[in-house]
Amino acid sequence: MYKKILLIVTLLISCTFHGIQAHNLYQLQKAVPDISALKQEVEPLIKMSLEEVKAQVPIASGIYFIGCPNCNGGAQEMNVLGWKPELGNKVKCNYCNMIFPNEQYPENHEKVILAPSGVKQVYRYHQNAQGNQYFYEAHSWFERWKWIQQNGERLAKIWSLTKDNAYGDRAAVIAGRFAQLFPDYAIRYDYPSAAKKFFPADQKWPYEGLVPYRGAKWNWWAYGDIPIQMANVYELLKDGYDWKRMDGIIGNDTDKRIVKDLLISGYEFTAANPEIYTNMSPGMYRDMVRLGRILNKPEMVHDGVNRFSEFLKLGFFADGWWKEGTASYHDQTIGGLRSVALAAQGYSDPADYKKDRFDNLDLTNKMPFYTKALSVTQEAVLPNGRKIPINDTWASRNISAKNTDKTVSRLWSSLGNAALGSGSGNDQMLLNLNWSGNYGHSHYDNASIILFAKGEELLSDIGYTHSKYRGWTLHTASHNTVVIDQKAQDAGSMAKPVTGNLKFYDDKNPHVKLIDVEASPAYAVAGTYRRRLIMVHAAEGRDYVIDRFDVEGGNTHDWFLHGMCEEEGKLETSISLETKLNTLVPDWGGSNVPKNQYDSDIEGKRIHAYSYLKDIKTGKTSKPWTATWRYEKSGLRTHNIPPADSEIFSFRSPSVRLAGENDNKLDDFMRLGIMQRHTGGKSSFVAIHEPFNKDPWIESVHADGDNYRVKYIINGRMIEDRISIKGNDIEIVSGAGWSYQSGKEHSGMIVGIDFKDGKWKMELDNEIPEVNYLRVDLPGGGTRYYPVASVSGKWLELKEDPGFIIEKGGKLKFQTFPHDEYSGQLRYTVFEQKR
Structure with missing residues (x-):
């Protein structure tokens, strides 16, 4: 779903607001039709009689989310079982190719619903011994519902260009048949990994036990319950098509029935939900505006615009970020807002509409923040062009990821995130630090870093997933930060956010970029949870990071670093880690395997995050040591200056990304990590991160209290950088002839x-x-x-x-x-x- 939305967002962003007379995306597409391609798509329907086309419209509302009872492939019960017209009411697994229902997995249960017209609707399904339900036939209805709508719109588009009634009749039959059936379509609660619920077809919000928009009549949730594709069909046919041609197959006044029983009814069911202003809301506003324009219903346009105006006041930080702090949902949200503006562009109320009139409407005047919001999505990228995987950001879903020419630093103080940047071309480096609050789609990852250098994401954040390992990707332990007492960071809320506090930031010096964050709100037990990062640019392609993390509170502090998600590579340590451990799960934690993405158990009593750590090896040290990740094209050496009597661990853990949202492949792709453990309630972890291409280049690292010395050779000359971190003061004196003071x-x-x-x-x-x-x-x-x-x-x-x-x-x-x-x-x- 997100990928499809992102495609639309990209198209919308590529357009300009002004000068566009069309008021919806459909009309933008209409400008350059490919008639031959359209005709090829609808050819199967042209070969059918009108009665046969009519029969293609599902008789009841379908079910979207369904898994495979045979192989359990895919994730989130989404796009697991596929459908094509030739399958009829059967479905086929996209992973194991089994067709359902069958003798092994029959439809052994049914639910009978009495529709308002008196017709009995039978929902047959398979239920296994664990109580999981599989609505094969209803899923085929849902897929058919999508297919027939798409083709209905194509047919209407061809008719509008050719006036060939062979196409117009079939488009009219589809819209007319939906108008006949829609009043009987049951309200469903259709959610992944949850039992389906049904409510009477004529019941509007509220629905017992459901939050707004989760009970839906048309789509799988009510944000999509305005039948906008059928509205497009109606708009294309309403001027010139002879609706009397439908009298014998649909009934008299088919066009009026489409308006009343389908389009207006769909709007009313949708609008009955209380407004909650989520990332999906703008798409609904767009459909309200669009439908109002088609039907000449100004009250619908005003409804969508008024909601849009209120939305703008509520959901964005001062620095332009959508409140959830994820590039993926930020893109979706601003793309949705732009689609509302496009839908409303140039609208004027009818002459007899007097109250709060709109004349030549231009919603861009209500979006002064838009340039800033758009810049966020353009700037929040890694040097390889992918979005920085902050919180629930898809790490690999970019339509056209293009390498950046230069990486510069970015500060988003209101959100609680910064990306220190350096270099150009192949020598770009980016160091991201997050201290954001939890306002939805967030991870438990305050003070976590992401390091991109040498063309790759060397210290990764997994990002977003719908797989059953989602709980792992959310937990503090899967991020490059510190875990206190083996527990995830606090969840946070609007009343008590967990946003950290930026103490110091400087990105103006050509040799030094520095950030100092106190993130102790992340843990109620933490008196100190402070990370200071100093990016030193020694020469082009020679950048390193001084990383100091001070923690006080609780008893046990676990400092994690996780390697690359895209490649497992090899991990070498300068100290011997010979003792093998089966698990690091504490006595109070559980090692169950999650069933789905909702089985996350962040508290860890059933599924502790440490249960994802495999091939664990351990040793102890009080002396400096190194960990070196080596990959095919790059590497990272981390010089660690541990607290006294630290216990060191190496491990493998699921990288998730390469599994491709297939639960069955999650354990096939791992990444390598280290963890330093220190007990006693107070810890200071210090590391120097050294990215390299073929071989490490730093000669030595020494520590003396709060003073550190880093030696390296540049152009045949030995350079020593002296770094002092004392309280709030940071000073660097380089043998290369430059110095820096925090001020x-x-x-x-x-x-x-x-x-x-x-x-x-x-x-x-x-x-x-x-x-x-x-x-x-x-x-x-x-x-x-x-x-x-x-x-x-x-x-x-x-x-x-x-x-x-x-x-x-x-x-x-x-x-x-x-x-x-x-x-x-x-x-x-x-x-x-x-x-």
Whole structure:
């Protein structure tokens, strides 16, 4: 589903708003029809009689989600059993090729529904010993439902261009037959890995036990319950087609019945759901607007536009990110919003519509943030062009992944993520750090890093999956961060978000990029959960990272690093790891195998995340040691400076990505990782990450307390970088002749904020020097970081909208997600650096 949505999003993004007279995607496609291709697609229907075409329309609402009882292939019961017209009411597994039903897996149960017309609808299904249900015939209905709609639209399109009634009649029969049957279509709860539920065909929201939009009459959820493809058919036929041709096969006034019993009814069932503003909502708004224009129903257009306008106020951070913090759902959401704007472009209400009129509607005027939101999806990419796999981002689903020419740093402070970047061409490196909250589709991964260098994702984040190992991909242990007491990070909520606090950020120095995040909200037991990352650019293609992670709270701290997802490679360690362990699951944890993606058990009592770790080997050390991942084209050596008496583990764990969303292949693809364990309640993990092509290039790493020395050879010359990390101060002196200091800290009070002539300015209580960034220290303890355009005495101009205002009385109110409000003195912090 997401892949199809993304294709539409890409097409929409490639268009410009202004100058487009068409008001839906269909009309964009209509401009350049390929008649011969269309005719070829619908040829099977042209060979049928009208009665035979009529019989192709499913007599009852279908079931989408269904797995294979024979092989259990695929994931999420989606796209597992396939259908073609020649299969009739049977289906065929896309993985094992078995056809159902059969003697081994018969339809041994049935559910009979009495429709409003008095007709009995029989849903036959197979139920196995475990109680799992397989609605073979109803799944064939769903697939037929998709197929016949697509062809109905093709037939209508051909008629609109040729006026050949052989095509028009068949399109009209399809839409007319749906109008006859739709009132009897039962409401279903159709959800993967869950028992199907049915509700009366004439019952609108609410449905007992279901959240909004989960009870659906047309599609598998109510976001798609407006029959927009049939609306397209009606629009194409309504001007010129002789509807009396349907009197003998559908009945009198077929066109009026399509409008009343199918299109308006579908809208009413959809609109009855309470609005909850999710990533799927914009597609529904688009259909409302589109249907309203087709039927000349301004109230439908206004409904969609009003919901759209409210949506814009609620769901985006000040830095342009959709609230869920995932590139995939961000793309889907802004693409959906753009489709609403396209659907509404140029709309004017009828002359007799007086209340809150729309005239020559242009919703782009309501989307001033759109450029920023669009830039996010363009910028949140790895050097290979793939999306940075933040939270639930598909790591490999990119339509046209294209290598970037240059990697620069990106800061998304409101979301809670930054990507430090360096280099160009084959020498690009990107280091991503996440400290975002949990607002849906999030992972338990605060202070986790992703490292891309030498053309590959050397320290990976698995990203999104619908497979049964989803619980593993969500858990803290599958990320490159620290696990406290073998437990996942706290879930977080709107009332108590787990967003970390950015203490320091600097991406302006040509040799050093630095970020300092205190992510202790991730664990209630953590007094300190702080990661400082220093990316050093020694020379072109010679970049390394100083990585210090300080933890205090709980008792046991497990510092994880996971290698590449796309290739297992080899892992070498400088210390001997000879002791083999069967498991690292704690006594209170379980080692069950998950059944599906919803069987995630983040708490770990039945399925502990450590049960995914295989081939475990261990040893102990208090001395520095190295771990080296070697791949076909690249490698990574990590110089580890562990806390005293650390226990070291190497392991293999599921990489998930290469399994291709097939549960049966999840254990075929693994990646290599290490974990350092330190007990006692307080730990400081220090590592230097050294990417390389063929061979490592750093000569040595030494540590003396909070001081570190890194030696390497550049152009035949031995260089030594001296790094000092003391409290909030970081200093680097390089033997190459350059130095860096994090700067002198200045703090004070924010007196006020002003927006005038398109510029955001803050008045401070004292004059400050020229700075690159301003940190706003919120009364609740959180922070925001903003790039500075200029400084003039006590006035500071920001480069972007901070997302908040200060009301009379000093109350701070965010106008962007999550719409926090704070009372109390607002402070600022800046860092003065030598220029």
